[in-house]
Amino acid sequence: MRKGEAVVGSVAQKVEVSNKRGTEHVIWYRFGAADGKTWGDKARVSRIMFDGLKEGQAVIVVYLKDRPGKSVLYEASHYRPA
Numbered sequence: 001m002r003k004g005e006a007v008v009g010s011v012a013q014k015v016e017v018s019n020k021r022g023t024e025h026v027i028w029y030r031f032g033a034a035d036g037k038t039w040g041d042k043a044r045v046s047r048i049m050f051d052g053l054k055e056g057q058a059v060i061v062v063y064l065k066d067r068p069g070k071s072v073l074y075e076a077s078h079y080r081p082a
Contacts (some may be wrong), residue, residue, distance in 0.1 A: 004062035006074065007031050011057045012040060013049060025050035027076070031061040035070035045071035 009031030017024045025047055030040035045053075053059070053075075063071035 003026050003064070004032065004072075005065045006060055006062050007033070008058050009061040009073075011053050011055050011059055014053065016050075016053060027053060027059075027073060029059055029061060030070065032065065032080065032082055033063060035068060037068070039068045039071065041071050042074075043076040045073075045076045049076060061069075 009029050011027055011028045012065035013028040015026045015028065017026055025045050026042050027045050027050065028040060032045050033039050062074050062077070065072055072073045
């Protein structure tokens with residue numbers, strides 16, 4: 001993702017998933033890529049981040065321009081620009 005393209009996307013949906021390990025907090029997001037298509041993915045986030053994000057809210061997404069299916073929700077990633 002170091003060579004990724006940063007774009008403004010949006011929170012599409014927030015989902016809490018209960019499993020044997022407890023509750024996972026998942027943010028589904030979408031973004032428009034340079035190929036003109038809308039792409040999306042999901043990110044597991046902390047409870048604090050989950051509570052702080054609203055559906056429809058703008059978020060930053062970093063994706064690979066030649067492979068837009070590979071993306072990360074910047075706010076939930078460990079990636080930071082050098």
